[in-house]
Amino acid sequence: MKISYNWLRELTGVEWAPAELRERLTLRGLEVEGLEEAGGDSVFEIAVLSNRPDWLSHLGVAREVGVMTGRDVALPTPEPKKLDGQATAFTSVDVQANDLCPRFTARVVRGVKIAPSPAWLAERLQAMGLRPINNVADITNFVMLELGQPLHAFDLDKLNESRLVVRRALADEQLKTLDGVERKLDAGMLVIADAARAVAVAGVMGGAETEISDATENVLIECAYFDPASVRRTSRALGLQTDASDRFERGVDYEGQLRAQARTVALITELAGGAATEDAIDIYPRRIAPPTVSLRFDRVRALTDLDVPPREAIRILDALGFKLIEGGANGSGGGTRAIESSDRQPGSSARFAAPTWRTDVTLEEDLVEEVARHFGYEKIADALPASTNIGEHRAHEGQRRAARRALADSGFDEAISFSFIDAAHDERFELSPGLVAEGAAGRAPGRARVAGSGRDRRRDRSRPRGCAARAGLLRSQGRARSRGRCDEARAARVRRVGGAPPARGAVGTSVVR
Amino acid sequence: MTSEIKEHELLLEEVREAHKRDFAPFVKFRNLEPHDLMLDDLKTALKDVEAARTLGTGKKSKLSTLMKSIGRVPLDERAEFGQRAIALNNQIIEDYQLAQAHLKLEIGYRTLELERLDVTLPGRRPRRGHLHPITLVRQRLEDIFVSMGYAVEDGPEIETDFYNFTALNIPPDHPARSVQDTFYTSDGYALRSQTSTVQVHAMQRRRPPLRVVAPGRVFRRDTPDATHNPMFFQIEGLVVDRGITMAHLKGTVTEFLRRTFGAGTRTRFRPSYFPFTEPSAEFDFTCFKCGGRGCALCKGSGWIELGGSGMVHPNVLRAVGIDPEEFSGFAFGFGIDRMCGLMYSLDDIRLLFENDVRFLEQFN
Ligand SMILES: [Zn+2]
Numbered sequence: 001m002k003i004s005y006n007w008l009r010e011l012t013g014v015e016w017a018p019a020e021l022r023e024r025l026t027l028r029g030l031e032v033e034g035l036e037e038a039g040g041d042s043v044f045e046i047a048v049l050s051n052r053p054d055w056l057s058h059l060g061v062a063r064e065v066g067v068m069t070g071r072d073v074a075l076p077t078p079e080p081k082k083l084d085g086q087a088t089a090f091t092s093v094d095v096q097a098n099d100l101c102p103r104f105t106a107r108v109v110r111g112v113k114i115a116p117s118p119a120w121l122a123e124r125l126q127a128m129g130l131r132p133i134n135n136v137a138d139i140t141n142f143v144m145l146e147l148g149q150p151l152h153a154f155d156l157d158k159l160n161e162s163r164l165v166v167r168r169a170l171a172d173e174q175l176k177t178l179d180g181v182e183r184k185l186d187a188g189m190l191v192i193a194d195a196a197r198a199v200a201v202a203g204v205m206g207g208a209e210t211e212i213s214d215a216t217e218n219v220l221i222e223c224a225y226f227d228p229a230s231v232r233r234t235s236r237a238l239g240l241q242t243d244a245s246d247r248f249e250r251g252v253d254y255e256g257q258l259r260a261q262a263r264t265v266a267l268i269t270e271l272a273g274g275a276a277t278e279d280a281i282d283i284y285p286r287r288i289a290p291p292t293v294s295l296r297f298d299r300v301r302a303l304t305d306l307d308v309p310p311r312e313a314i315r316i317l318d319a320l321g322f323k324l325i326e327g328g329a330n331g332s333g334g335g336t337r338a339i340e341s342s343d344r345q346p347g348s349s350a351r352f353a354a355p356t357w358r359t360d361v362t363l364e365e366d367l368v369e370e371v372a373r374h375f376g377y378e379k380i381a382d383a384l385p386a387s388t389n390i391g392e393h394r395a396h397e398g399q400r401r402a403a404r405r406a407l408a409d410s411g412f413d414e415a416i417s418f419s420f421i422d423a424a425h426d427e428r429f430e431l432s433p434g435l436v437a438e439g440a441a442g443r444a445p446g447r448a449r450v451a452g453s454g455r456d457r458r459r460d461r462s463r464p465r466g467c468a469a470r471a472g473l474l475r476s477q478g479r480a481r482s483r484g485r486c487d488e489a490r491a492a493r494v495r496r497v498g499g500a501p502p503a504r505g506a507v508g509t510s511v512v513r
Numbered sequence: 514m515t516s517e518i519k520e521h522e523l524l525l526e527e528v529r530e531a532h533k534r535d536f537a538p539f540v541k542f543r544n545l546e547p548h549d550l551m552l553d554d555l556k557t558a559l560k561d562v563e564a565a566r567t568l569g570t571g572k573k574s575k576l577s578t579l580m581k582s583i584g585r586v587p588l589d590e591r592a593e594f595g596q597r598a599i600a601l602n603n604q605i606i607e608d609y610q611l612a613q614a615h616l617k618l619e620i621g622y623r624t625l626e627l628e629r630l631d632v633t634l635p636g637r638r639p640r641r642g643h644l645h646p647i648t649l650v651r652q653r654l655e656d657i658f659v660s661m662g663y664a665v666e667d668g669p670e671i672e673t674d675f676y677n678f679t680a681l682n683i684p685p686d687h688p689a690r691s692v693q694d695t696f697y698t699s700d701g702y703a704l705r706s707q708t709s710t711v712q713v714h715a716m717q718r719r720r721p722p723l724r725v726v727a728p729g730r731v732f733r734r735d736t737p738d739a740t741h742n743p744m745f746f747q748i749e750g751l752v753v754d755r756g757i758t759m760a761h762l763k764g765t766v767t768e769f770l771r772r773t774f775g776a777g778t779r780t781r782f783r784p785s786y787f788p789f790t791e792p793s794a795e796f797d798f799t800c801f802k803c804g805g806r807g808c809a810l811c812k813g814s815g816w817i818e819l820g821g822s823g824m825v826h827p828n829v830l831r832a833v834g835i836d837p838e839e840f841s842g843f844a845f846g847f848g849i850d851r852m853c854g855l856m857y858s859l860d861d862i863r864l865l866f867e868n869d870v871r872f873l874e875q876f877n
Pocket residue numbers: 800801802803804805806807808809810811812813815816
């Protein structure tokens with residue numbers, strides 16, 4: 001994920017130089033893999049952890065910076081230049097698959113003028129690795145990078161009956177996506193449709209026929225929360241991975257749609273003109289409740305050895321967006337502000353509601369990690385656990401080493417080869433009876449075929465071990481021979497043969513001469 | 514009062530110094546340092562260690578006197594002094610235990626070798642062969658961990674869904690379970706995708722306190738390139754006991770890296786995510802080539818990334834019937850192939866399994 005230093009500075013007021021910020025982010029789990037200077041800005045390449053989709057936005061990274069600096073993130077307040085009418089006067093939305101689409105919002109901007117984006121917007125997108133298209137499309141991308149919510153802009157006048165239906169695809173339904181590819185949809189996939197046909201693969205990519213063009217006058221801005229597993233399945237099935245699907249399949253903030261949409265329509269009225277509807281259609285029949293998790297403050301020390309004062313633990317969690325709902329200052333609720341103004345000491349535990357953008361917090365240990373992470377892993381001391389255990393090698397390790405050394409002394413080079421053999425050799429090796437003991441699950445792994453795909457066809461069999469060892473050796477011997485070093489083509493492997501548990505393991509050697 | 518304090522403090526220092534002196538000849542065995550002693554020398558050394566241990570830790574030893582003196586220390590200092598005395602006591606006992614264990618092990622190997630030599634000699638003396646670099650690194654790592662009190666464990670390479678995923682807290686829809694990432698046999702078993710599976714077997718077999726280390730092969734559907742192979746070797750460490758913390762994890766990782774890359778090695782944690790640990794951390798160590806100043810090997814950062822680690826996830830402990838309120842544990846893992854690449858400066862780890870004789874004969 002590319003993150004702009006200037007953008008972060010606008011959101012957080014951070015004053016550390018890029019190199020220092022890089023170090024600090026890395027030590028908090030946002031590993032900065034690259035840092036490039038580009039047109040007066042510095043761009044961080046951040047390796048986003050798979051459980052932190054909220055870091056796929058500047059807001060998400062800014063929150064982490066805010067915990068470090070102790071300052072709140074300053075998001076711009078969306079203020080559309082011109083407002084006119086209710087959204088329901090221009091469109092309607094029918095969500096027929098609430099299970100795959102728990103929340104769907106739509107808002108309309110009428111009378112826009114499509115044109116290239118102003119330089120500041122085009123340059124910022126380019127620095128983030130995106131190609132500028134037109135002002136409306138660029139604004140939706142900009143807001144996605146800012147707030148982490150993928151949005152889609154439809155040309156309202158190209159939607160049959162000017163309305164949307166969110167439903168599963170019909171059998172044999174087809175859609176030409178924005179990239180110009182005609183795609184065949186499966187019946188389980190979620191689509192956004194108009195009165196007549198699918199107009200977008202939900203959460204993955206919009207359709208070509210309803211996209212914004214130079215002639216577009218009225219736009220519908222859609223922003224939704226789709227079921228992550230459904231988006232992942234669809235994206236895999238279509239072989240189509242997009243910035244939107246990356247975010248949806250890992251989980252976006254289910255309370256962030258209206259804000260992102262307001263920001264988008266405000267920017268549209270500012271940069272492309274037109275009037276936004278006063279409200280948005282918001283179909284959110286079952287409110288999603290964030291999980292609540294308790295933290296006993298002494299568990300931080302018990303697991304990490306860090307001595308974090310409860311006040312500091314609460315401060316960190318609050319800055320990360322956790323809501324204190326119980327405990328903290330001896331049972332008085334009311335959030336951190338209340339605690340700071342109070343002289344009372346925090347109690348021994350507190351209960352928090354997870355932020356709506358966090359999909360990864362369900363247990364006390366998750367809170368311990370958050371507290372320890374921002375208090376600083378670098379403060380963890382080096383200690384060795386007191387031991388009552390006596391070290392021991394595996395059974396027969398002495399013999400194994402002796403066998404290896406004996407073979408080496410006799411001129412053999414030890415070989416280690418893949419545990420797979422070419423399927424072409426499959427019938428050329430036969431196991432000696434009794435060589436393979438019972439396998440992992442009480443049955444011989446023997447000839448189990450490893451489900452293969454094209455790119456590793458050459459290794460598509462899990463070998464019967466003795467056989468594969470020999471096949472591997474034959475292959476390397478063949479290679480040595482072909483180089484005219486026949487005399488040196490001796491190799492040996494010393495290895496447990498068969499899938500037997502260690503207690504029943506045997507030492508086997510395969511020798512090729 | 515003052516003279517009393519001096520007395521037990523003096524005694525502690527005296528014991529520490531005496532141990533340093535008496536144990537000096539055996540340090541090389543304890544730390545598995547290279548030596549050129551013959552079999553008979555080793556047998557003598559074993560007798561000497563046993564004798565020194567009796568003198569140094571027996572009923573009439575100064576150490577024994579020290580331990581008895583704890584009870585007479587003034588109350589306000591007793592706890593603190595007692596801790597130091599017990600730590601010293603444990604260290605001395607561990608020193609002797611390790612030195613003895615290593616000597617016994619080596620005497621065992623040498624005896625076997627002698628027997629073999631009797632059979633093969635006299636005869637044509639062939640070209641000397643070579644052990645595979647993976648074996649060399651793996652044996653070295655195993656020896657280090659055994660000396661730190663770990664039992665080396667082994668586990669199946671073909672695993673059920675339970676061991677490879679479920680018990681490791683990897684949810685049913687996790688991408689790691691997909692056929693794009695994991696090899697499956699036609700009858701539905703997975704080729705293990707990490708040695709963490711051995712954690713589960715080990716915790717089922719041994720109850721805490723336990724410390725095990727598990728080296729072995731793992732399999733992932735990666736297209737081979739200079740830094741990836743579809744099969745590679747990992748080593749996994751696991752400690753479960755009462756009161757285990759991340760400080761113990763960090764200390765342990767630092768200790769084994771010091772024994773591998775030198776006493777000046779430092780480590781650092783970076784927060785990370787693994788389904789089977791919480792909190793989780795990746796660990797880096799100071800570059801052994803430039804000492805942390807920055808060079809080509811460490812890409813100028815001074816740090817080398819090595820592996821993943823963390824506190825064993827409570828769901829993993831529960832999956833094997835260990836109460837996370839009573840016990841805690843840490844786990845760490847890293848690639849032996851990667852370590853091999855670092856130690857032998859390999860540009861391309863695909864060479865490891867090509868078994869080209871010209872490659873293999875470079876190592877000893
Ligand atoms: Zn370096």
